[in-house]
Amino acid sequence: MKAAVLTGFGGPERLLVREDVAVPRPGRGQVLVRVAAAAVNNTDLWTRHGAYGLPEDPSALAGWRGTIEFPRVQGGDIAGTVVELGAEVDPALHGARVLVDPALYEAETAEANPVGLLGSEADGGFAQYVVVAAARAHVMTGSPLSDEQLACLPIAYGTAMGMLERARIAEGESVLVTGASGGVGLALVQLAAARGAHVVATTTRDKSELVSRSGAHTVIRRDADDVVEAIAGAVAGGLDAVADVVGGDSVSRLLPLLRDGGRWVIAGAVAGSGISFDLRRLYLRNLALIGSSMHTPGHFAELAEVARHGLVTPRVSARYPLSEIHAAQGEFARHAHVGKITITP
Incomplete structure (x- = not known):
């Protein structure tokens, strides 16, 4: 053969x-x-x-x-x-x-x-x-x-499904998808939207329209003046979950956007594997940080x-x-x- x-x-x-x-x-x-x-x-x-x-x-x-x-x-x-x-x-x-x-x-x-x-x-x-x-x-x-x-x-899509299931993302919840135009990112957008979640996605300017057509309710461009402020404005009351395939410094910057009991599930670190964040924000607000491989x-x-x-x-x-x-x-x-x-x- x-x-x-x-x-x-x-x-x-x-x-x-x-x-x-x-x-x-x-x-x-x-x-x-x-x-x-x-x-x-x-x-x-x-x-x-x-x-x-x-x-x-x-x-x-x-x-x-x-x-x-x-x-x-x-x-x-x-x-x-x-x-x-x-x-x-x-x-x-x-x-x-x-x-x-x-x-x-x-x-x-x-x-x-x-x-x-x-x-x-x-x-x-x-x-x-x-x-x-x-x-x-x-x-x-x-x-x-x-x-x-x-x-x-x-x-x-298998990796994306594993992330959504491990983070227990449900209908009506607000979820941020990082790196939304990549293979796993686009799968996350489609699968999260299919289960009735409110999807906010970050991507590049040239891929924003396609990510929106794939099911994202709000698309935030990575070159926005203040990405954190833009995401916060899109989800009054905070995020229920973040489905992250990027990692890096964005973890510490975006973690405060999770509401009490929120979940951060991560399956990639293309922006950097070494991060720093305030542990008190994690335990005082009952947040969950979840690793997901496949x-x-x-x-x-x-x-x-x-x-x-x-x-x-x-x-x-x-x-x-x-x-x-x-x-x-x-x-x-x-x-x-x-x-x-x-x-x-």
Whole structure:
């Protein structure tokens, strides 16, 4: 089969498109999925660069969970069709159109934490076929979303769903989404709006209109004279929650905007991982600071329901064939796109 094979840490030259990769065979409890569409993520680039570091050596070349076994087929965002079943798999799955949960979990419970990822700790979807656990293949019969739109969901929207669920963001609550034009940020806007939250979003001037069309009630431009004042003016009485993918100095500046009992959930630190804030503001106002990495099986099941009913409309920013994966990753790295860049094998 054709597959994009990562041969080691480094630049684009370590990613080879090959035609001679063996089609994997499903084992017990697994299915073989013919990939209809995949999508590019930060995880793909960070893994190729070995940019995650190790706890004892932040500068070490490493994947998300440490060691990566090469060669590795990357790609965690996968939609396709089940074409072969392993032992002890429900025969009804054969031929089903599916959305794949890319997480590898510590246990088979709805609340299990992810401990690995397709495309990182196991082969992923930048190929014509991929083997996945049958329990991770969610049937999409009746979904109005295209294969490419489904492929936009797993990592970005899964991460966003995990954030919203862990922060218990509910209908009628006011939530600030930072970095709202990025993959996870735009997913947060759409998913929060779909559950009836009042969404305030921060983004750049040129992407404001699209973020507004995606469901944000108020969009604050990052170049505003006083971002904090602008947000405060948009939510009289304060914010119920902040869904943050930016981090950095904004945490200390925006934390006072949370009303008593508010929640700050964070899943990224592109603006800086080292922060400083007044702990007294945290405990005296019963605030919660929540770290969120990806999603649980339960969170992804919620996302699958959203996909089946078409409650969100993922934006496909650009499309590439698998043979042009280097160009796809190059465009992704420039960060000029809004939405997701998809790959078709």
